[in-house]
Amino acid sequence: MPDDPRLGVRSFPHVFSPGGIGGLALPHRIIMGSMHLNFESNPQALAAFYGERAAAGAALIVTGGAAVNREGSGGSTYLVSAEKPFLKAARSALEAVHDAGGRLALQLFHAGRYGFQDTYGLQPLAPSAVWSAYSSVLPRAMNESDIARTVQDFAAAASLARELGFDAVEIMGSEGYLVNQFASPLTNLRDDEWGGDAERRQAFPLAVLAAVREGAGSGFPVIFRMSGDDLVEGSGPPREHLALAAALARAGADALNIGIGWHESRTPTVQALVPHGSWLPVAGRIRRNLRGQGLSVPVIGSNRINSVAQAEAVLTDGTVDFVSMARPFLADPRILAKTEAGRMDLVNTCIACNEACIDRSLGTEPVSCLVNPRAGRELDYPALRLTGRISGDRARAAVVGGGPAGMQAAATLAAAGIQVVLFEAEAELGGQFRLARLVPGKADFDETIRYFSVELPRLGVKIRTGFRAGAVHLAGFDHVLDATGVLPRAVRLAGSGSVPVLDYHQAFADPAALPGRVAVVGAGGIAVDLAHLLLQPHALPRSGPESTDAARARFAREHLRDGTAQPGGRCVTLLRRGGRIGEGIGPSTRWAALQALRSAGVRLYTGVSYRGLAPGGLEITAAGGTEELIPAEAVIVAAGQVENTRLQRDLRRAGVPHTVIGGAASAAGLNAVRAFAQGLEAGTAVAQQLAGVTRERKRAPLP
Structure with a gap:
């Protein structure tokens, strides 16, 4: 050997x-x-x-x-x-x-x-x-x-x-x-x-x-x-x-x-x-x-x-x-073949999200995989091998946005032989996976970014990061896929004063800068993730995914003991107008995520209305009708997202052929399962549309 x-x-x-x-x-x-x-x-x-x-x-x-x-x-x-x-x-x-x-x-x-x-x-x-x-x-x-x-x-x-x-x-x-x-x-x-x-x-x-x-x-x-x-x-x-x-x-x-x-x-x-x-x-x-x-x-x-x-x-x-x-065989059927060939960098890693696999298996929906939406749909989405020929370079597609939908769409198009340029406004691919990988227990989300960062260039995709593409830059492409994603939903809070208000993007960008008492408006998946990050006593100075040692210590503290509050983290309160904390988190994960929050003493409020900011915190009317001041030195709004529609409006006005996918198409019920699936589906549809103008792909697939 x-x-x-x-x-x-x-x-x-x-x-x-x-x-x-x-x-x-x-x-x-x-x-x-x-x-x-x-x-x-x-x-x-x-x-x-x-x-x-x-x-x-x-x-x-x-x-x-x-x-x-x-x-x-x-x-x-x-x-x-x-x-x-x-x-x-x-x-x-x-x-x-x-x-x-x-x-x-x-x-x-x-x-x-x-x-x-x-x-x-x-x-x-x-x-x-x-x-x-x-x-x-x-x-x-x-x-x-x-x-x-x-x-x-x-x-x-x-x-x-x-x-x-x-x-x-x-x-x-x-x-x-x-x-x-x-x-x-x-x-x-x-x-x-x-x-x-x-x-x-x-x-x-x-x-x-x-x-x-x-x-x-x-x-x-x-x-x-x-x-x-x-x-x-x-x-x-x-x-x-x-x-x-x-x-x-x-x-x-x-x-x-x-x-x-x-x-x-x-x-x-x-x-x-x-x-x-x-x-x-x-x-x-x-x-x-x-x-x-x-x-x-x-x-x-x-x-x-x-x-x-x-x-x-x-x-x-x-x-x-x-x-x-x-x-792992859902995420990448070729995990062994790639590893055997020494190309571990090309393995699409299972991130244990459970959203398209275990959660579905507990019901009746066909099982698939969040990071590999072809799983279980191999008949509907066979690996494309289009061989149409043209003169010149007309068969060119642009993908704008390097989040889940954009990365998958670019990979699908390129695997079919389309010339693809992927534009990403940030300095790195990943979209909201860049936030998720910071959350305790979600370090493997970084593996998805790693995979596409290697796989897309292998497929011939030209990646331009740090570039905000507009309609003027996209006019020469045969088709544009708008995967520019979502923006944080704004919530107007009455009052003003000494309590700063941030959106969740700002909070994730510099969690160490946040004070010790934090109130989070909204209690869906992003809010739960953010609260979990802020509770970690080791998390404040770090900017990368959780280490193995930190993960083991955190798991023992939150899930293998008696559930008492642990010292060292912040005082965090989650507030929601509706009646369910962690809405949108899959059933096999939600209970465990809430267990982690409760073990650290997070205060959870549902059925509230917001009266406004006040010195020392956020005033609310609780579910029972009582008025209460939630002590907070910062308020973070994590109350969902709205579609980023700027690019699609500009493309429409400029007459550029385009398809909108992922959160930019609809923020309602948005999750990564849907984003990756739409990347596959739209990428396949556009590739088939451009098949008559596609040059034969010469790049040999790896095992």
């Missing part, structure tokens, strides 16, 4: 060393983990999604969960083993993955008390009748017949998986689903052979494993995804997880994939505010315990690993044997 011509292989020798799960030989130590996609019932889309990733080096892909029976379905978009939609999707996905040289493992799934009764009109089943806050249902406690039938359904699903040509199966026994429910004293209240003490709570997981082993047949790899820590009060202590892992290893599991947390847990595990690799020590603890007992079953670790370099570190120190990454 030291002599390997591939730079990435030399740089990451542990990642790119061969491994095995049972009899399944794998060329490297990265597994593409299971993701429920909400488009499993579309065989063509599923095949395109998995096939593209297998072709780019995802050697073993684990599918989203396939319910072993209808009672075990996780919702209306889940496939059920052996039913026609499942068979069509499975055959299509298998053909695509195998044709690309990859391997596909089927995850065997049963939701238990996390199921939804309205999916098939069936009352969800569970070890005991314990209310599920996640699915708002009281399940029925399983009787002996239910248990026997369910175990057999796992076996039948495994047998069918082998018959169809899957390369392995994974039993979903983590994240609070049925198998995990049997292992937990919180949800297993039985006093029979299936529960009553820690040993009897192992009976159902072991029975499922035995049945799957028998159903799959000799030599067929069986991965067991088990919980390393449920992170819910009243569930099993670490010793029970260690004991179950050892029992599963002795019972013949070919690998243990360690999951963390339940849907009901109030400890963050997958959000951006979780530092990289925070939960890998749990998998490491299980692996050490197994090795101490002479058990050599491979252990797979996951959660907040978003680069091959991070995977290399935990493989090098022996924490785990394999690393499972899911969302």
Whole structure:
């Protein structure tokens, strides 16, 4: 390996060393983990999604969960083993993955008390009748017949998986689903052979494993995804997880994939505010315990690993044997191929925002990726390879604005062969991502700026920063995409005096200059982010993204302790006319972000009206009608945005062909998911419009 011509292989020798799960030989130590996609019932889309990733080096892909029976379905978009939609999707996905040289493992799934009764009109089943806050249902406690039938359904699903040509199966026994429910004293209240003490709570997981082993047949790899820590009060202590892992290893599991947390847990595990690799020590603890007992079953670790370099570190120190990454394969299907070639700078990094992936998977909207809007839409937006020819240089497009919409539009146009000039008024690309990267837990947003700063020049885009383009500069282009974004919404506050008023751009520009007591008018996502930044005792002098050490200290302070206020930060008050703090933040992140604010003692007001500025602060009328002075030495307005319409008006008057995208088109409901998606959609449409005047693209794509 030291002599390997591939730079990435030399740089990451542990990642790119061969491994095995049972009899399944794998060329490297990265597994593409299971993701429920909400488009499993579309065989063509599923095949395109998995096939593209297998072709780019995802050697073993684990599918989203396939319910072993209808009672075990996780919702209306889940496939059920052996039913026609499942068979069509499975055959299509298998053909695509195998044709690309990859391997596909089927995850065997049963939701238990996390199921939804309205999916098939069936009352969800569970070890005991314990209310599920996640699915708002009281399940029925399983009787002996239910248990026997369910175990057999796992076996039948495994047998069918082998018959169809899957390369392995994974039993979903983590994240609070049925198998995990049997292992937990919180949800297993039985006093029979299936529960009553820690040993009897192992009976159902072991029975499922035995049945799957028998159903799959000799030599067929069986991965067991088990919980390393449920992170819910009243569930099993670490010793029970260690004991179950050892029992599963002795019972013949070919690998243990360690999951963390339940849907009901109030400890963050997958959000951006979780530092990289925070939960890998749990998998490491299980692996050490197994090795101490002479058990050599491979252990797979996951959660907040978003680069091959991070995977290399935990493989090098022996924490785990394999690393499972899911969302990073959404952000960049070619993460392994690019890294193997030594082009880590060209990897589009997952930022753990959850907005287009996990948040959607909890509903019914098809999963995609904020920073890679092609994810899940590979059929609708294949990589463009236009070959029209013209004389001269007529096929030129300008993109004005280097935020999410503009960066994506420029990349899409250039990948199609269009000559692109990107104009950005600031000194750096990124738009509001330049603000977001300063927020605690959002340092990875800087990776998106890094990616486009390298990828756009590679595609031939000419970038002009520090230049405010007007219609006069754009008249010679065949088409202009206006991605000039938004401006802070102004709020008129009566009164005047000693309390300065700033907009959120000004506050982010120099947070160290802000005084100790701050009132924030508005309490949406930007306001919550700003408050989180201002609370950090280490944050005031810094101007760059949060360091790893600072992230770990912040996470421990805000989410792993008792929630008491911490010294060192500012006194911050968030105020909102409406009734919901953090409006617009995705459901998987909002609760964690508010938990961080509350742990630091932030005062949260909703339903207020603003009477005006006064000496010493801001006077309001609170929701109950009482008048109150909010102590503040500065007031920051973060009450939304309005469209920046200057350029589009000028382009219209000058008769320059143009398309308006992102926040400049509409600030209503603006988020980065929409901005990136519009960049892809508009870039594709304009490229197709200009196809007849496009010269053949000669730049060869990298792997």
